[in-house]
Amino acid sequence: LLFMDDDSGEITVLSGGNFHGEPLAIAMDYLAIALAEMGNISERRTMRLTDEASNAGVLPAFLTEKGGLNSGFMITQYTAAALATENKVLAHPASVDTIPTSANVEDHVSMGATAALKARQILDNVEHILAIELLAAAQGIDFRRRALGIDARLGAGTTPAYDLIRQHAPFIEEDTLLYPYIDAVHALVTSGELVRVVTDTVGDRPAVTR
Incomplete structure (x- = not known):
C-alpha cells in the first residue's frame, strides 16, 4: 500500500501479504500495445522507402540500382514486416487472462510476469525494426544526393x-x-548513442540546416 503525504509529497510504502500485480500487468500490456504501434509505423516507413510505387519513383525499387540482379533492401523489409507481425500477436493483453494457483488461494492471477516478458520481447523487436528503418533511410539519403x-x-x-x-x-x-x-x-539505438549525438547537436533549439 502506498500513502502520500499531501503536504510534503513523501510516500510511505507498507508491504503486506495481500499483494496483487494487476496494476503492473495492465501497465505492461498498455506499454506492449504502444510499442507494437511504434513498430508498425516504422515498418510502414521502411516499406515506402523500398517501394518505388509508394515513393513516386523518387528512390529506386528496394534501394538498389541493380534491380533483378540484387535484392537490395527487399529482405530487410521482410524482416521488419515479420517482426511487426510477431508484435501484433505478442500485444494481446496478458492481464485479461488468469489461472488460479496455490489451491485456489490465489484465485485471480495478474499474469504480470507474462505481460512484462511480452513487452520486453516487443521492445527488442521494435528496436530492430527501427534499426532497419535507419539503414534504409541512410541508403535513401545517398540515392537522393546522387540524383541531385x-x-x-x-x-x-x-x-x-x-x-x-x-x-x-x-x-x-x-x-x-x-x-x-x-x-x-x-546497438546505436539501444545504447542511446544515436539519441545522444542528435540531442548534443540540436538540444532544445529549433532545427536548422548546416
Whole structure:
C-alpha cells in the first residue's frame, strides 16, 4: 500500500501479504500495445522507402540500382514486416487472462510476469525494426544526393544521425550480408548513442540546416 503525504509529497510504502500485480500487468500490456504501434509505423516507413510505387519513383525499387540482379533492401523489409507481425500477436493483453494457483488461494492471477516478458520481447523487436528503418533511410539519403548531383544539406538533427550510421554501415552497392549492419545500428539505438549525438547537436533549439 502506498500513502502520500499531501503536504510534503513523501510516500510511505507498507508491504503486506495481500499483494496483487494487476496494476503492473495492465501497465505492461498498455506499454506492449504502444510499442507494437511504434513498430508498425516504422515498418510502414521502411516499406515506402523500398517501394518505388509508394515513393513516386523518387528512390529506386528496394534501394538498389541493380534491380533483378540484387535484392537490395527487399529482405530487410521482410524482416521488419515479420517482426511487426510477431508484435501484433505478442500485444494481446496478458492481464485479461488468469489461472488460479496455490489451491485456489490465489484465485485471480495478474499474469504480470507474462505481460512484462511480452513487452520486453516487443521492445527488442521494435528496436530492430527501427534499426532497419535507419539503414534504409541512410541508403535513401545517398540515392537522393546522387540524383541531385550535390551534397544536399540535411537537417541539424538528421546530419549527426546520418554521420553516425555511416560510421557503422556503408552504402550498399551490391547484395551482401546485412545483419552485421542491422546489429551495429541496433546497438546505436539501444545504447542511446544515436539519441545522444542528435540531442548534443540540436538540444532544445529549433532545427536548422548546416
